[in-house]
Amino acid sequence: MLNTAILDIQYKARRAFFILLCLLVVALFSIISFSSGNAQQRSEKDLVTTFQNKDKTPTIPEEILKGIRLYNNHQYNQSAAQFGRLTNQVYGKEGTSPFCLYQGYSMLSNLYAGNTEQAEAAYETLERCNINLLPSQQQSRLFFLKACYQESVGEFSEAIENYFYAEYLNKKDTSLMMEVQLNLAQLFIKSEDLDRAKECIRKADHFRYYDFDERIKGQHILTKSLWLFKISDYKRSHGNLTKLFSEPDVEKYSDITKAEGYLLLGKLNTVIKNFQEASENISLARTMFHSDRDQSEAILELAYIYQQELRFDESLPLIDQVVTTARKHRNRYLLYRALKMQSDAYRELSRYQDVIRNSEEIESLVADMGLTGVGNSYAQLIQSKDKILKDATQQIRQNENLITEGQDRFNKFIKYGSAILILLMLILIGLLFGQLQVKRVANKQLVERNNVIRDQNDELRKMNAILDDAKRQAEAGLMAKSNFLAVTSHEIRTPMNGIMGMATLLLDSNLSEEQKKYVETIERSSENLLVILNDILDFSKIEAGKMSLESKLIDLKQLIDEVMTIFSKQAKEKNIRLTHEVGLANINYFKGDILRIRQVLINLVSNAVKFTQDGEIKIKVDLEELIRTPGLNEQNARIRFSVIDDGIGISEEKQRKIFDAFEQEDTSTSRKYGGIGLGLSISKKLVELMGGEIGLTSAKGEGTTFFFTLNVKLPQAGDTAEEPVNGQKKAKTYSEDDTNLASRYPMNILVAEDNPFNKILVEKLLDKFGYAEFHHAENGIQVLDIMSNNDIDLILMDIQMPEKDGLTTTREIIEKYGNDRPPIVALTADANESSKEIYLSAGMDDFLSKPFKPEDLYDLLSRYGAKITAEKEIV
Numbered sequence: 028m029l030n031t032a033i034l035d036i037q038y039k040a041r042r043a044f045f046i047l048l049c050l051l052v053v054a055l056f057s058i059i060s061f062s063s064g065n066a067q068q069r070s071e072k073d074l075v076t077t078f079q080n081k082d083k084t085p086t087i088p089e090e091i092l093k094g095i096r097l098y099n100n101h102q103y104n105q106s107a108a109q110f111g112r113l114t115n116q117v118y119g120k121e122g123t124s125p126f127c128l129y130q131g132y133s134m135l136s137n138l139y140a141g142n143t144e145q146a147e148a149a150y151e152t153l154e155r156c157n158i159n160l161l162p163s164q165q166q167s168r169l170f171f172l173k174a175c176y177q178e179s180v181g182e183f184s185e186a187i188e189n190y191f192y193a194e195y196l197n198k199k200d201t202s203l204m205m206e207v208q209l210n211l212a213q214l215f216i217k218s219e220d221l222d223r224a225k226e227c228i229r230k231a232d233h234f235r236y237y238d239f240d241e242r243i244k245g246q247h248i249l250t251k252s253l254w255l256f257k258i259s260d261y262k263r264s265h266g267n268l269t270k271l272f273s274e275p276d277v278e279k280y281s282d283i284t285k286a287e288g289y290l291l292l293g294k295l296n297t298v299i300k301n302f303q304e305a306s307e308n309i310s311l312a313r314t315m316f317h318s319d320r321d322q323s324e325a326i327l328e329l330a331y332i333y334q335q336e337l338r339f340d341e342s343l344p345l346i347d348q349v350v351t352t353a354r355k356h357r358n359r360y361l362l363y364r365a366l367k368m369q370s371d372a373y374r375e376l377s378r379y380q381d382v383i384r385n386s387e388e389i390e391s392l393v394a395d396m397g398l399t400g401v402g403n404s405y406a407q408l409i410q411s412k413d414k415i416l417k418d419a420t421q422q423i424r425q426n427e428n429l430i431t432e433g434q435d436r437f438n439k440f441i442k443y444g445s446a447i448l449i450l451l452m453l454i455l456i457g458l459l460f461g462q463l464q465v466k467r468v469a470n471k472q473l474v475e476r477n478n479v480i481r482d483q484n485d486e487l488r489k490m491n492a493i494l495d496d497a498k499r500q501a502e503a504g505l506m507a508k509s510n511f512l513a514v515t516s517h518e519i520r521t522p523m524n525g526i527m528g529m530a531t532l533l534l535d536s537n538l539s540e541e542q543k544k545y546v547e548t549i550e551r552s553s554e555n556l557l558v559i560l561n562d563i564l565d566f567s568k569i570e571a572g573k574m575s576l577e578s579k580l581i582d583l584k585q586l587i588d589e590v591m592t593i594f595s596k597q598a599k600e601k602n603i604r605l606t607h608e609v610g611l612a613n614i615n616y617f618k619g620d621i622l623r624i625r626q627v628l629i630n631l632v633s634n635a636v637k638f639t640q641d642g643e644i645k646i647k648v649d650l651e652e653l654i655r656t657p658g659l660n661e662q663n664a665r666i667r668f669s670v671i672d673d674g675i676g677i678s679e680e681k682q683r684k685i686f687d688a689f690e691q692e693d694t695s696t697s698r699k700y701g702g703i704g705l706g707l708s709i710s711k712k713l714v715e716l717m718g719g720e721i722g723l724t725s726a727k728g729e730g731t732t733f734f735f736t737l738n739v740k741l742p743q744a745g746d747t748a749e750e751p752v753n754g755q756k757k758a759k760t761y762s763e764d765d766t767n768l769a770s771r772y773p774m775n776i777l778v779a780e781d782n783p784f785n786k787i788l789v790e791k792l793l794d795k796f797g798y799a800e801f802h803h804a805e806n807g808i809q810v811l812d813i814m815s816n817n818d819i820d821l822i823l824m825d826i827q828m829p830e831k832d833g834l835t836t837t838r839e840i841i842e843k844y845g846n847d848r849p850p851i852v853a854l855t856a857d858a859n860e861s862s863k864e865i866y867l868s869a870g871m872d873d874f875l876s877k878p879f880k881p882e883d884l885y886d887l888l889s890r891y892g893a894k895i896t897a898e899k900e901i902v
Contacts, residue, residue, distance in 0.1 A: 091129050098132055099242050101283035103139040104317060110136055111145070124165050127156050131172035138179055141318045143356055150176055167197040171207055178214055181359025184397030184404055186214060191408040205234045205243055209250045211405075216257055217360060218401040224254050245271060245284035252291055256298075265295050266846065286315035286325075293328055301868075302332050320361075323352045327365060339372040346372065363392040499536055522784070527878045529784075532791055576620045576717060580742065582751035583615055587646055589753070590628045594636055603639055607646040614650065617666065617739040621752050623713045624737070627721075628668065630706040631733045635672035642673030642730070651736060664741050669734040677725040685723070686711040710735070768885065769797025772892025774820040776801040779810050779836070780854065781828045785877070789823065789854075792884050807831025811839065819849045820895050821888075824871065826855040834869050841870045850891055 097106035110133035134149035158169045174189035194207050212227035248270050255264035271288040289312035296305035313325035327349045333342035346369045353362035366385050373381040533546045587607050598605040635644045647669040654663040686707050714721040714735045725731035780786045804810040806828045826833040853866040856877040863874050
């Protein structure tokens with residue numbers, strides 16, 4: 028009875044809270060609706076109100092308003108023609124509000140329509156007008172129009188100053204404020220100042236509740252999608268961009284807006300290397316643009332796709348076409364981008380004289396545009412805004428009109444509405460306080476019952492502990508049996524996953540010292556076998572010419588520290604002194620393939636540790652040659668890595684073929700020291716693939732020095748735009764006793780796995796991380812059936828399954844659920860890079876190769892758990 032009464036009181040309190048919350052929302056919506064009004068009418072009303080004389084009589088002729096409407100709808104050729112027909116007509120004295128407005132929109136219409144001379148003439152006329160004599164709202168709009176023109180022709184320093192004036196002189200024109208923030212964000216994106224762009228977008232988001240016309244809404248969507256693209260958040264960028272093409276709003280946006288959307292969609296597909304769809308998007312955008320100026324943007328993106336496909340000869344004619352158009356329209360920024368892409372093509376085609384010629388013009392363009400100083404210019408304007416606002420205020424006082432009667436009514440409405448809201452909030456606080464008192468009384472009565480329940484729970488915990496011990500012992504026996512059965516499988520990696528995973532779980536259980544040594548032996552043997560399998564896989568990929576390389580910034584000190592850490596324990600066990608020496612003066616970073624360089628170093632150090640007993644091994648790095656390249660952001664250098672040991676040495680006869688596959692110093696070493704002789708052969712092929720050389724010096728019984736040289740790129744001093752790929756990372760949060768992952772990131776997980784041993788392994792690992800309950804399917808048909816009846820957050824999808832495989836199932840999920848599908852992670856024993864690309868191209872979001880370690884699955888669940896939890900909180 029008491030519980031029923033408490034629940035009834037809580038239900039009534041929640042219902043009252045919900046009703047009051049609805050009233051608050053309705054009141055706030057009324058205020059916002061009153062202030063915003065109809066979008067199209069408000070935009071035009073704001074424009075007319077902004078350009079009024081002291082008698083409050085609109086002075087803008089209908090002919091000019093018609094041209095402005097055409098401009099706002101991106102019909103630049105029609106608006107330019109409309110203003111051209113009005114050229115010989117006079118609308119007020121030169122320097123008055125209508126005259127300045129006419130010249131500003133005529134300037135932009137002709138510029139975007141490709142009429143460069145007419146645009147420059149209108150700009151010069153507007154420059155002669157002293158717009159500082161106009162009221163502040165009129166100044167704000169005209170400063171904005173001038174800034175748009177200056178940004179389009181690449182005068183970024185002047186544009187940022189006029190955007191600043193437009194922002195701080197604007198008082199009540201919300202549509203103009205929205206456009207200013209969006210244009211500022213685009214300008215900062217061009218100058219790579221993404222933090223300031225984010226701030227402008229955040230300001231623009233404050234106005235998203237106002238009912239603007241579709242032109243401004245489209246600009247908002249495009250700008251935010253472009254910023255997300257620039258910060259590499261491609262998934263959110265794509266999701267935001269689809270708003271332009273989703274029914275039923277797709278018909279509201281103009282062709283130019285949708286063309287810009289398709290252009291950005293093409294860039295997104297280019298990044299994920301979906302070049303076919305990217306070309307289709309960009310070609311569609313090109314047909315929708317009306318001027319050769321806008322079409323040049325699409326042409327430039329097509330050229331970029333060709334470069335990504337290494338079709339540099341085909342990209343050059345397109346870039347030359349863009350360069351010609353940019354020079355014709357005096358579009359410095361477009362010319363700057365085209366010349367940079369042209370230089371990249373020349374560099375790949377070894378046309379270095381053309382690269383040097385372009386670099387001089389690029390430097391000149393950067394200086395003329397003030398591209399690198401946009402952020403600093405804006406910061407200086409912000410710092411001096413107090414003085415600017417003081418001067419502007421004095422001017423405004425001389426020209427500002429009296430507050431209108433409508434503003435008085437609005438202020439009264441705000442005053443009375445605020446009073447009502449405060450009253451409602453006081454009532455709400457009172458109800459919440461009463462509910463709190465009721466809960467306190469109920470909690471006091473429940474304390475006694477909780478004490479009884481707590482005693483009973485203690486007894487249950489003791490019984491559960493005994494049952495858990497028995498369960499773990501039974502599961503340990505079952506897992507050992509499953510390992511033997513998995514060995515008979517025709518695959519290799521699938522049983523390896525079971526062996527290594529079960530060994531890890533056994534080490535976590537209660538074992539005797541002798542049992543623990545046995546399991547550790549199994550684990551080390553499995554790891555050794557996996558090394559051999561990986562060597563064979565790498566060897567076959569190199570022989571087939573399918574090994575791909577990347578070039579990322581590398582922290583040299585961190586690279587050496589990582590290799591030292593890997594072998595520190597093994598060296599200590601063999602009484603080996605492991606040291607290093609870096610002889611590169613002031614060179615801490617270089618560009619290369621971190622995975623392959625680390626693999627070669629690990630192979631050489633592993634070889635030295637294997638054949639050295641009670642000696643010293645030194646890792647040494649020297650600079651052989653530094654090649655300076657004036658005018659470029661990078662310079663080349665030749666770096667020499669050496670691994671010096673006091674081991675058994677190599678005879679002169681064997682040195683000539685030690686790098687051949689399956690070769691060792693002598694046949695007896697394979698038994699004494701282990702290995703199949705692939706490590707040095709793979710190292711040689713990797714170094715040669717990276718354009719370097721590898722060799723050795725050795726004497727029998729006196730030790731060996733293996734060395735390799737690489738030609739690498741060094742960033743200029745002070746260049747911090749790129750973070751090292753092996754920079755300091757946060758310490759792993761995984762521990763063997765960690766069972767709090769599910770509480771931090773609750774997820775409904777579906778595991779698609781037909782192998783019973785791998786199913787047990789995944790089940791135990793998920794249970795270890797706190798995910799005691801999850802869905803399991805043995806084929807694709809069961810996966811689709813479970814998804815139709817449950818809300819799944821994450822799918823671990825095996826590739827080879829009976830009846831319906833993982834790839835087919837993934838495609839059907841994407842076709843059925845689209846963007847609402849959960850993330851899909853490929854869980855397979857196929858670790859080939861080409862297969863990985865197939866899985867990702869099929870729509871899978873990630874890849875986990877068997878055999879995997881518990882920390883690999885833990886890291887994967889942590890990453891996706893954080894994303895899924897954040898998305899749920901947003902919703």
